[in-house]
Amino acid sequence: MKILILGGAGMIGQKLLSLILQKKEIKSKKVSEITLFDIINAPYPENSSIPIITKSGDISDPKVSNDLILSKPDIIFHLAAIVSGQAEQEFDLGWNINTRGSWGLFEAIRSQGDSYRPRVVFTSSIAVFGSPFPDQIPDDFFTTPLTSYGAQKAISELLLADYSRKGMVDGISIRLPTICVRPGKPNLAASGFFSGIIREPLNGQEAILPVDTDVRHWHATPRSAAGFLIHAAELDTSKLNNRITLNMPGLSVTVQEQIEALGRVAGNDVVKLIKHQSDPVIKNIVSGWARNFSTKRSLELGFKAETTFDEIIQIYIEDDLKK
Amino acid sequence: MKILILGGAGMIGQKLLSLILQKKEIKSKKVSEITLFDIINAPYPENSSIPIITKSGDISDPKVSNDLILSKPDIIFHLAAIVSGQAEQEFDLGWNINTRGSWGLFEAIRSQGDSYRPRVVFTSSIAVFGSPFPDQIPDDFFTTPLTSYGAQKAISELLLADYSRKGMVDGISIRLPTICVRPGKPNLAASGFFSGIIREPLNGQEAILPVDTDVRHWHATPRSAAGFLIHAAELDTSKLNNRITLNMPGLSVTVQEQIEALGRVAGNDVVKLIKHQSDPVIKNIVSGWARNFSTKRSLELGFKAETTFDEIIQIYIEDDLKK
Numbered sequence: 182m183k184i185l186i187l188g189g190a191g192m193i194g195q196k197l198l199s200l201i202l203q204k205k206e207i208k209s210k211k212v213s214e215i216t217l218f219d220i221i222n223a224p225y226p227e228n229s230s231i232p233i234i235t236k237s238g239d240i241s242d243p244k245v246s247n248d249l250i251l252s253k254p255d256i257i258f259h260l261a262a263i264v265s266g267q268a269e270q271e272f273d274l275g276w277n278i279n280t281r282g283s284w285g286l287f288e289a290i291r292s293q294g295d296s297y298r299p300r301v302v303f304t305s306s307i308a309v310f311g312s313p314f315p316d317q318i319p320d321d322f323f324t325t326p327l328t329s330y331g332a333q334k335a336i337s338e339l340l341l342a343d344y345s346r347k348g349m350v351d352g353i354s355i356r357l358p359t360i361c362v363r364p365g366k367p368n369l370a371a372s373g374f375f376s377g378i379i380r381e382p383l384n385g386q387e388a389i390l391p392v393d394t395d396v397r398h399w400h401a402t403p404r405s406a407a408g409f410l411i412h413a414a415e416l417d418t419s420k421l422n423n424r425i426t427l428n429m430p431g432l433s434v435t436v437q438e439q440i441e442a443l444g445r446v447a448g449n450d451v452v453k454l455i456k457h458q459s460d461p462v463i464k465n466i467v468s469g470w471a472r473n474f475s476t477k478r479s480l481e482l483g484f485k486a487e488t489t490f491d492e493i494i495q496i497y498i499e500d501d502l503k504k
Numbered sequence: 505m506k507i508l509i510l511g512g513a514g515m516i517g518q519k520l521l522s523l524i525l526q527k528k529e530i531k532s533k534k535v536s537e538i539t540l541f542d543i544i545n546a547p548y549p550e551n552s553s554i555p556i557i558t559k560s561g562d563i564s565d566p567k568v569s570n571d572l573i574l575s576k577p578d579i580i581f582h583l584a585a586i587v588s589g590q591a592e593q594e595f596d597l598g599w600n601i602n603t604r605g606s607w608g609l610f611e612a613i614r615s616q617g618d619s620y621r622p623r624v625v626f627t628s629s630i631a632v633f634g635s636p637f638p639d640q641i642p643d644d645f646f647t648t649p650l651t652s653y654g655a656q657k658a659i660s661e662l663l664l665a666d667y668s669r670k671g672m673v674d675g676i677s678i679r680l681p682t683i684c685v686r687p688g689k690p691n692l693a694a695s696g697f698f699s700g701i702i703r704e705p706l707n708g709q710e711a712i713l714p715v716d717t718d719v720r721h722w723h724a725t726p727r728s729a730a731g732f733l734i735h736a737a738e739l740d741t742s743k744l745n746n747r748i749t750l751n752m753p754g755l756s757v758t759v760q761e762q763i764e765a766l767g768r769v770a771g772n773d774v775v776k777l778i779k780h781q782s783d784p785v786i787k788n789i790v791s792g793w794a795r796n797f798s799t800k801r802s803l804e805l806g807f808k809a810e811t812t813f814d815e816i817i818q819i820y821i822e823d824d825l826k827k
Contacts, residue, residue: 272670311746323644325665325747332666336659342648343655347595423634424648 182210185249187240187286188260189217190224192363193304196407197258202229207256208415218249219261240282246289253293256414259286259303265330266370272329279333284340291349301341302413303354305426307399307471309335317475320428327469338426346423353413353421355479358431358486361400362497371466375400378436379443379494382454383502391460394437397472401431401486402496412484420482430486432493433473442490446498505533508572510563510609511583512540513547515686516627519730520581525552530579531738541572542584563605569612576616579737582609582626588653589693595652602656607663614672624664625736626677628749630722630794632658640798643751650792661749669746676736676744678802681754681809684723685820694789698723701759702766702817705777706825714783717760720795724754724809725819735807743805753809755816756796765813769821 184201188194198217206212216234217223225233238245240261261282262268268275283303290299310318311327324335338354345352363376367388374391375398381388401409409429418425434442444452476484487493507524511517521540529535539557540546548556561568563584584605585591591598606626613622633641634650647658661677668675686699690711697714698721704711724732732752741748757765767775799807810816 321646323646324662325749326662327669327746329666329670332662336662339647339649339655339659339662343652346650347652423650426648 182207182212182256183214183216183252183254184212185216185218185254185257186260187218187249187258188262189235190219190221191260192365193357193360193403193406193410194219194223194258194260196403197260197410198223198225200407200411202226202231204411205231207411210255216249216252216254239278241277241285243285243289246282246285247292250286250289250293253297254299256300256302257286257290258410258414259283259301262304262334263330264370265308265328268330268333269328275329275333279330280336283337287340287344287350291344295348298348298351300414300418301350301352302410303337303341303352304410305334305338305354305356306331307356307358307428307474309338309356310471312469312471314471317473318428318471319475320478342423342425345418345425351418352425353416353418354426355409355413355484356426356428357406357409358399358401358429360403360406361493362402362501364403364497364501371463372398372470374463375436375439378439378455379497382443382451383447383494383498385454387454387456389458390436390455391458391463392436392467393459393464394440395435396467397433397435398467399431399433399471399474400490400493401429402493402500404496404500405486409484416482427479427482427484428474428476430476430480430484431474432487432490434490439490442494446491446494505530505535505579506537506539506575506577507535508539508541508577508580509583510541510572510581511585511627512558513542513544514583515688516680516683516726516729516733517542517546517581517583519726520583520733521546521548523730523734525549525554527734528554530734533578537575539572539575539577562601564600564608566608566612569605569608570615573609573612573616576620577622579623579625580609580613581733581737582606582624585627585657586653587693588631588651591653591656592651598652598656602653603659606660610663610667610673614667618671621671621674623737623741624673624675625733626660626664626675627733628657628661628677628679629654630679630681630751630797632661632679633794635792635794637794640796641751641794642798643801665746665748668741668748674741675748676739676741677749678732678736678807679749679751680729680732681722681724681752683726683729684816685725685824687726687820687824694786695721695793697786698759698762701762701778702820705766705774706770706817706821708777710777710779712781713759713778714781714786715759715790716782716787717763718758719790720756720758721790722754722756722794722797723813723816724752725816725823727819727823728809732807732809739805750802750805750807751797751799753799753802753807754797755810755813757813762813765817769814769817
C-alpha cells in the first residue's frame, strides 16, 4: 500500500507520518512506501523500516500533481494549504494553492482512468463557518466563510464530493478543530494563544492571554488529528451516502477552563506565567469563530477526540514537551 | 445605467428583458443600454426604446468575459448555465461553463480595478441541496448537491461571496424554485411534468403525469423569477452581512393540489386531459428533490412569490397562454 502525504512537512503531516510508521499498516494492508510532498523537502526519520520519498514543488502546477499521481498511491492525504492569514493577504496565491491545487489533484487522479480510484482524505477546517452561530453548530449547518481560506476549503470539499459521487476518486473531507496544544515556537496566528497559554508556561516561559477568560473555543490535539486522518483513510465511505464532509469531534472549553486544567496538571506556579494583556484586534477576530459543535455523525462513525482539557495537556506533555 | 444579461436567450433571461423594458429604470436610474449575451444571439423586440446589443460566445473563455466587462455594466445578471441533465452527462462542459465561466466573469470584473464594483445577481438553484431533507429546508441548511450542476452552482455562490466580501464585486446569489408554469413546448427535463400537466391541458392537449399525486414540490412563476432578479439588483446588499446567498420564496404544493387548482381555474374537462402513466425513473429522480422551504430571510428582505397555485395558473394564462 502506497501512501502520499501532501503537506508532509507541516506539523500535522509529521504527526501523521509518525503514526503511520508506528502502525505500519492501514486497513490491515502493509504500507510499502510513503511519499512526502510539500513546498520544501519534508524531514523524516532516517532509520525508517518503510521506504520514504520526499518531493517538493507547487501543487497548483498540473505537472506537479500529475507527477505525484503517476505512481498511483492507494491513499492520498491532502493537507497542503496556504494558511488562513496568508490566504487573506495574498488572494491569488490562496486561490491557486487551496482551490486550483485541490482541483488539479482531483483532475490528475481522474486522468489516470476508471481503474484508479484512490482514497483521498482532505483536511478541511471549521473556517468554512462564519458567525453568527447557534450555541452548538449542528452537522447540517451551512458554510458561510468569512475568510478566503474558508471559502477555498469549502469549495475543495464540494469538488471532492462531486468527483467522489461520480466514482472518479474515493474522497472524504474532515473539518479539523483548532489544534491544541500545538508544539513548537509561538507564532503570529490569531489563534496562537490557545496553545501558547499552555505550552509556554509548561516550558517555564511567560505567555500572553489577549482575550477574556470567558472566550469559548473548539479544540483537539495533534494526536487526535493524526488519528482522525487514519480513521478517515480506513472508513467504509459507502456509509457516508455522498455526504463525505464531516465535522470532526473536539472539546469545547472556555479559556478559564483551560487555565483551571493547567493548574490541576502542572500547579499554580505554572499558571502564574500567564499574563492577561487585552488585544482588541485579536478579540475581534476570535469573536467571529465557531465555539462549539454537535458532531453526532463523526462520533457515530467512530472518530474520537479528547473529552477533558486535562487530557489535552497530558498528551502535549507525553508527545511533545520533552522533545 | 448599463445592464448585462448573461443567458439572455433563455426563458428567464427573456422574461427579465421584458420586465426591464417595461420598468425602464432600476434603482430609480434610467436604463441606458442592455446587452444580451448567450451561446446564440438572443431575440429582442425591434421597437425597444432602450438600445439593445446582442453578443454570443463561450463564457468559459476569459477573452469573452473580459470583452463583456470592458463597457463596465452597472448591473450584471448572470443566468448563463449548462442545465442539470447536460452537466451530469458532459462533466467537463458543465464544470467549464458553470464554474470556470462564473469564476472567469468575477476575475474579469476584478481586473478592471478598484473603482469598478458592479452589482452581480447570480441565479443559483435549489439543486445545491440533496436529500435527505427536513420537512421544511431552513435558511441555514447545508449544501450537499447530488448533481454536478448543483455542485457547480454551490461553488459559484461561494466564489461570488468571497469576491464580494473582498469588495471586488457587489454580489448576491438567489436560489430559484422550480419555475412553473414554464411556457413553450414540452421538454425532456425530469421536472417538465410539473408545468406540463397545467400547460398542455390549458392548450387543449393531453399531458402525462409520471408520478403519484401526493408528490410535493416547490414552485414560482417566471413572472416571480424576473421579479426576484430585479429586487436582487435593487437590494441594499449591506443588509446581507456577507451571507449573500438566499433561498427565494415559493409555493409548496402537491400534484393533487396543482390538479385541484387547475379544475377551479379551467374546469373539469381540462383536468381530464391529464393522463396518469407511472414512470419509475422519473419517480426516483423526483424523490431526491427538495419539497418545501422556510424562506424567512428572503421574505423579510422583500422578495415576493405566489401564495396559491390558482394564482400561478392565472399568471400563466395572463402572461403566456395567448402568445
